[in-house]
Amino acid sequence: MLEYICYIILMNKGEYMSGSNFIRGTLLLTGASFLSKFLGMIYVIPFTNMVEETGMTLYGFAYIPYTILISVSTIGIPQAVSKFVAKYNTLDDHYTSMRMFKVGSLLMIVTGIVAFLIMYFGSGFFASLSLDPATEDISLDEVQHAMQMISFALLIIPSMAIMRGFFQGNQSMGPTAVSQVVEQIVRIAFLLIAVYVVVDVVGGTNATAVGFAAFAAFIGAVASWVVLGVYWKKRRKFIQRPIDQQKVKKNIPVKQLLKELFRYSGPFVLVGIAIPLYQLIDQFTFSHAMAAIGKEAESSIAFSAFNVQGHKLVIIPITIATGLSLAIVPEITKAFNAHQLDRVKKQSNQALQIIMFFVLPAVIGLVILADAIYGGLFGIRQLEITSTVFAWYAPVALPFAFFTVTSAILQGVERQNFTLISLGTGVLIKLLLNAILIQQFAAVGAIIATWIASTVAVGLNLWQIRKAIAFPYRKFFKLSLLMVIFTAIMGIVLILVKWVMGLFLDVYENRLHAIITMLIGVGAGGIVYLYLGYASTLFERITGRRIAILDRIIGR
Numbered sequence: 001m002l003e004y005i006c007y008i009i010l011m012n013k014g015e016y017m018s019g020s021n022f023i024r025g026t027l028l029l030t031g032a033s034f035l036s037k038f039l040g041m042i043y044v045i046p047f048t049n050m051v052e053e054t055g056m057t058l059y060g061f062a063y064i065p066y067t068i069l070i071s072v073s074t075i076g077i078p079q080a081v082s083k084f085v086a087k088y089n090t091l092d093d094h095y096t097s098m099r100m101f102k103v104g105s106l107l108m109i110v111t112g113i114v115a116f117l118i119m120y121f122g123s124g125f126f127a128s129l130s131l132d133p134a135t136e137d138i139s140l141d142e143v144q145h146a147m148q149m150i151s152f153a154l155l156i157i158p159s160m161a162i163m164r165g166f167f168q169g170n171q172s173m174g175p176t177a178v179s180q181v182v183e184q185i186v187r188i189a190f191l192l193i194a195v196y197v198v199v200d201v202v203g204g205t206n207a208t209a210v211g212f213a214a215f216a217a218f219i220g221a222v223a224s225w226v227v228l229g230v231y232w233k234k235r236r237k238f239i240q241r242p243i244d245q246q247k248v249k250k251n252i253p254v255k256q257l258l259k260e261l262f263r264y265s266g267p268f269v270l271v272g273i274a275i276p277l278y279q280l281i282d283q284f285t286f287s288h289a290m291a292a293i294g295k296e297a298e299s300s301i302a303f304s305a306f307n308v309q310g311h312k313l314v315i316i317p318i319t320i321a322t323g324l325s326l327a328i329v330p331e332i333t334k335a336f337n338a339h340q341l342d343r344v345k346k347q348s349n350q351a352l353q354i355i356m357f358f359v360l361p362a363v364i365g366l367v368i369l370a371d372a373i374y375g376g377l378f379g380i381r382q383l384e385i386t387s388t389v390f391a392w393y394a395p396v397a398l399p400f401a402f403f404t405v406t407s408a409i410l411q412g413v414e415r416q417n418f419t420l421i422s423l424g425t426g427v428l429i430k431l432l433l434n435a436i437l438i439q440q441f442a443a444v445g446a447i448i449a450t451w452i453a454s455t456v457a458v459g460l461n462l463w464q465i466r467k468a469i470a471f472p473y474r475k476f477f478k479l480s481l482l483m484v485i486f487t488a489i490m491g492i493v494l495i496l497v498k499w500v501m502g503l504f505l506d507v508y509e510n511r512l513h514a515i516i517t518m519l520i521g522v523g524a525g526g527i528v529y530l531y532l533g534y535a536s537t538l539f540e541r542i543t544g545r546r547i548a549i550l551d552r553i554i555g556r
Contacts, residue, residue: 032177036184037319041312043188047213048378050195053304053386054137055206060308061130061138062146062214064279066119066154071273073115074158077104080261081162085169094242095249100257101166107258108158116154123147129284132291137300142207150214157221163228170239175231179224187220274407274423275400278453279307281430282446289438289445298385302443305386306393309378313390314397317362318404332412336469344469348409349476353542355401356480361487361529366394368494369521372507375514383508385443392447399454406461410468418464426457479541486532494525 048056081104085097119126127143164176194212198204282303290299332351335343366373370391375383403426407419430453437445465471498521505513533539 032180034319036180037315039184039188041316043192044309044312045377046192047195048309050199051206051209052381053301055210056304056308057300058138058142058146058207058210059213060304061143061283062150064276064283065126066150067276068273068280069115069119069154070157073111073154074108074161077108077162077261081165082168084261085166093250095246096252098243100261103254103257104162104261105159108162112155112158116151119151119154120148130287132287132296134291134296135287135299145211146214149211150217153217153221156225160221160225160228175228179227182227183220183224186223187216190219191216274403277427278430278450281434282307285434286438286446289435293439295442301382301385302389306389306447310390310393314394317359318397318401332409336413341469344413345471348471351405351409352476353479355405356483357542359398359401360483361490363395363397364487364491365494365525367391368491368498369518372514372517372521375507375511376518380508380511380514389443392444396450396454399458402458403454406458406465409465410461413468415464415468422457422460425460426453429453429456482538486529489532490525490529493528494521497521497524
């Protein structure tokens, strides 16, 4: 049933719903991904209210390196297996597809164990990198404990991920979609219940509560495995049937299989770890640099505000925009292989425009309403600090989204190896500037370093796209200028709304006031921008089609 709920979330009654399994699978996966991300943002609200910013920083210290190790331990293998299986199934070589799945599963079990050992036994070292001894509200033992608790999930997530990739390669998106949503629901439910019991029922410490919150990743992964196991049991005979019927079974050497698999997997892992790498650099330098300038007292609060709660908010527009844009990438790949460069340029331009159209107004809205949004969602404690760093952090959504999409375009035009250069350059800049800028501008310095590093990385990708396909940016800049104008109008409206609301409400003193200001501000800004985009036909020019729901609401 959940599989169909995920599908219905994005279902449109237009011509694209003509029974196509491919479209159905794509929408199912996109809907599940969005729902998973949305749930991942929503749970942070009650979680923050229970453990406050200090507890969220402790949780972030465990979760960020865990995310990196997940990406490195899977090394893009699940997505690569999906591509590999789809390729060999098309060639009617189902036997090789199954061999690759078995080889990949064994590899993922090994890398999962290695990742677990690194994080569990290296937790003391990672904790010392993350936390300056001068920080009083968090101890090294607490950071180490949280890292150890989350490390258990590394034992099973890599092998679980490859199972998802195998199903996707067989054009079966339901198992991945449902297991993603179930994993998130179970993880969040366990996390919130455990934290509530520890903090409010038995009166335990924040550190103990965060430890259970970190362990929730393992519980969610187990639930996902159960779902995938049920699907495997139901579909095993259908998967095995074409293998049994295959007359000629090629025994391709394992070395050759792995070589092809790694060739596919490289680009996926690079894009997947880009954003977490910037966060990890902050984690290993922020506390020490803040202590060096005597601001260790606000270090945990500021880190939490932009790298945990703030990041969860920023990732929502990134997810929506990149999800829509990346749906175009298979068409770019197909057109490039068919030597249809005009079509490649058109699709690439559309992907970039979608990012600008959705993320730019979201960024400006977050900046203007930063105090109301942060205070309304996460509480008004230390709002002078938290809202300021959140307002500075919001703009990184734009380069983050552009990096993801430009990297995907480069993959589509067979220039995926350049992603290593652009990402490496960005990470190097972040490493060189982070501590210097933090000591110069305090917490905001880390965010400025991320701006500079990610923007340079995007600039390199855009340059390489132009070089690869002689991409003309004139049309993109022309429409972007229109989006900037519409966003500016929306921003003026938001400023006026906020000023009027400020005459009666104080977001720094009353959380309900912050919630009211947030809801009215977001509603007003959204209506203004959507109307301008619709009335000017900007929507239609970007997407290439009418927006049916806006036709019904606004009329034309």
